[in-house]
Amino acid sequence: MRNLENRGARLRLVASAALLCCAATGALASSHREAPFITTMPKVDGADFYMFRSYEPGRDNFVTLIANYLPLQDPYGGPNYFSMDADALYEIHVDNTGDGKEDLSFQFRFKNTLNDVALNVGGKQVAIPLIQAGGVAAGDSTKLNLTETYTVNVVRGDRRSGTRASVSNTNGGTTFVKPVDFIGQKTFASADAYNAYAAQYVHTVNIPGCSTPGRMFVGQRKDPFVVALGRTFDLINLNPLGGSNVNRDDLAEKNVTALEIEVPLSCLTSGDDVIGGWTTASVRQGRLIVPNPGSGNANAQKAGGAWTQVSRLGMPLVNEVVIGVKDKDKFNNSKPVDDGQFIDYVTNPTLPALIEILFPTAKAPTNFPRQDLVNTFLTGLKGVNQPKNVVASEMLRLNTAIPVTAKGSQKNLGVLAGDNAGFPNGRRPGDDVVDSALRVVMGVLCTLNNRDVFGCVPVDAPAGSAALTDGASVDDSFFDNAFPYLKAPIPGSPI
Amino acid sequence: MTQSILSRSVRPVKLLLVALLALGAASCGGGGGGGSDTTVSAVAQDPTSVAPSVFASVGSFISFLSGLTQSDNSEPLAIDTSAPPASDSDEPTDLS
Numbered sequence: 001m002r003n004l005e006n007r008g009a010r011l012r013l014v015a016s017a018a019l020l021c022c023a024a025t026g027a028l029a030s031s032h033r034e035a036p037f038i039t040t041m042p043k044v045d046g047a048d049f050y051m052f053r054s055y056e057p058g059r060d061n062f063v064t065l066i067a068n069y070l071p072l073q074d075p076y077g078g079p080n081y082f083s084m085d086a087d088a089l090y091e092i093h094v095d096n097t098g099d100g101k102e103d104l105s106f107q108f109r110f111k112n113t114l115n116d117v118a119l120n121v122g123g124k125q126v127a128i129p130l131i132q133a134g135g136v137a138a139g140d141s142t143k144l145n146l147t148e149t150y151t152v153n154v155v156r157g158d159r160r161s162g163t164r165a166s167v168s169n170t171n172g173g174t175t176f177v178k179p180v181d182f183i184g185q186k187t188f189a190s191a192d193a194y195n196a197y198a199a200q201y202v203h204t205v206n207i208p209g210c211s212t213p214g215r216m217f218v219g220q221r222k223d224p225f226v227v228a229l230g231r232t233f234d235l236i237n238l239n240p241l242g243g244s245n246v247n248r249d250d251l252a253e254k255n256v257t258a259l260e261i262e263v264p265l266s267c268l269t270s271g272d273d274v275i276g277g278w279t280t281a282s283v284r285q286g287r288l289i290v291p292n293p294g295s296g297n298a299n300a301q302k303a304g305g306a307w308t309q310v311s312r313l314g315m316p317l318v319n320e321v322v323i324g325v326k327d328k329d330k331f332n333n334s335k336p337v338d339d340g341q342f343i344d345y346v347t348n349p350t351l352p353a354l355i356e357i358l359f360p361t362a363k364a365p366t367n368f369p370r371q372d373l374v375n376t377f378l379t380g381l382k383g384v385n386q387p388k389n390v391v392a393s394e395m396l397r398l399n400t401a402i403p404v405t406a407k408g409s410q411k412n413l414g415v416l417a418g419d420n421a422g423f424p425n426g427r428r429p430g431d432d433v434v435d436s437a438l439r440v441v442m443g444v445l446c447t448l449n450n451r452d453v454f455g456c457v458p459v460d461a462p463a464g465s466a467a468l469t470d471g472a473s474v475d476d477s478f479f480d481n482a483f484p485y486l487k488a489p490i491p492g493s494p495i
Numbered sequence: 496m497t498q499s500i501l502s503r504s505v506r507p508v509k510l511l512l513v514a515l516l517a518l519g520a521a522s523c524g525g526g527g528g529g530g531s532d533t534t535v536s537a538v539a540q541d542p543t544s545v546a547p548s549v550f551a552s553v554g555s556f557i558s559f560l561s562g563l564t565q566s567d568n569s570e571p572l573a574i575d576t577s578a579p580p581a582s583d584s585d586e587p588t589d590l591s
Contacts, residue, residue, distance in 0.1 A: 160583065160584050160585065160586065161584055284579075284581060285557055285587045285588060286556055286557050286560040286579065288545070288560070288574055288579070289571065290574050291570075291571035291572075291573065291574070292573070302574060302578065302579045303579060303581070304550070304553065304556045304557075304578075304579025304580050304581050305553050305556060305557050305579070305580075305581065305582065305587065305588065306553065306581075306582045306585040306586055306587045306588065307582075307583065307587070308587040
């Protein structure tokens with residue numbers, strides 16, 4: 001109790017309120033393979049979404065948006081490795097009016113070009129079975145057998161019927177190269193060499209409608225999420241009151257593909273400092289498998305019809321541990337503006353009840369409906385990250401007026417620890433959303449004894465003061481201090 | 496052996512039924528067509544391949560796919576080089 005009182009005294013009201021966002025949106029793992037259908041389509045499986053004011057020195061007038069896809073990549077996954085789906089549409093949406101609808105969408109489309117490298121074998125030119133025919137280095141991609149490129153459109157207004165324009169590089173070109181994955185030591189010689197190679201593809205870009213150039217990068221990165229994934233889903237097979245860094249991070253040896261764009265802050269807001277963001281992936285509604293595909297790289301199927309959304313991710317963990325199994329595919333297909341259909345999962349969340357079943361001494365909060373979670377989950381928190389004219393909807397919300405916290409000074413519990421530049425005011429790579437969420441879902445905000453703000457008081461949350469953790473910690477030291485922030489991928493063979 | 500012969504003789508009939516069902520569905524429209532004509536020929540020239548008219552519009556393509564029935568004893572339909580129609584501005588067709 002003494003600790004609780006001390007913590008309560010430290011936390012500012014707005015800070016505590018903001019933390020509620022974490023609880024409302026779940027706990028434990030992020031969004032890797034979180035719904036039944038998306039497990040069949042890993043290339044369009046959104047794993048994590050980040051949105052924060054750029055903390056690279058001199059860039060605090062920009063916002064960095066990161067959408068990670070294709071999770072749980074084993075670095076040694078050759079010979080094809082992890083190209084993106086050329087028949088998919090990857091999007092990052094921004095709502096800058098609070099109405100639950102996108103005002104700005106960044107649309108990524110990929111193209112994979114087979115260079116058809118062949119060897120003369122006994123007088124015949126025969127195609128090789130690998131995506132590289134030799135070493136690759138900065139300035140020398142001539143040995144790549146597969147070249148992956150992408151284009152990006154900015155859509156203002158409705159994502160389908162709005163006005164489209166192409167993102168371009170400083171020369172006016174609209175096609176960008178995605179670096180090949182970190183195949184391994186022999187192909188790239190060293191980690192530094194891979195970094196130099198990948199760094200070529202951090203593009204300075206002109207974003208239509210923005211007066212200042214931004215930056216963009218798409219490529220393989222080490223998965224930034226940290227979680228004791230296996231233990232967590234094995235009925236929380238860990239000590240949730242143990243040390244914060246005693247369990248294995250099951251994603252430590254995994255890579256992911258990051259879609260990153262850094263946008264001038266002034267280009268994202270529209271009369272309100274608070275913006276909302278989320279990412280989606282869509283595929284063509286119809287696919288026909290070609291029974292006799294011709295030679296080539298993308299002839300095995302024919303896809304047609306309208307874009308049909310199959311993945312959605314705003315706040316971390318929502319579809320993973322808040323939405324019931326029967327509605328997970330529905331959630332992935334849904335739009336924020338329609339989130340009222342999922343309200344029961346917030347007002348009467350099952351996660352605290354499950355925790356109580358597994359740990360009977362950890363009593364779940366009893367303030368039903370969980371108005372505290374509803375307010376935060378669907379609207380953002382007044383005075384922190386609630387838009388002026390908010391329509392209830394789930395997305396990651398960032399108050400762009402809150403100053404940046406420099407790397408080295410960031411608190412991995414974000415607002416809970418007094419660092420208002422962090423989660424749930426947006427999300428930085430170093431924010432430990434798992435531990436934050438665990439604590440809030442069990443009612444830590446109720447312990448602050450402010451019914452007007454949180455809709456609950458200490459007696460409603462008997463376990464609200466518990467310092468819950470999954471025992472796998474992350475912080476800003478895990479990441480770079482400059483765009484694209486996320487670390488280089490794990491190599492497919494040892495350095 | 497008798498069963499095998501019977502299966503082979505039934506297969507073309509089933510394929511034809513599949514094609515006709517699909518084309519029938521296609522002729523019903525199906526929406527989401529981006530304003531394109533969703534009417535296709537009611538007669539398939541080749542019951543072992545996808546009719547080119549299926550690729551005439553988003554509506555006919557989705558209707559064709561919606562009309563495909565699951566078969567455990569048919570060979571896949573051949574597909575020509577036509578590209579299926581795609582739309583960047585339409586919402587998906589409601590299949591409920």
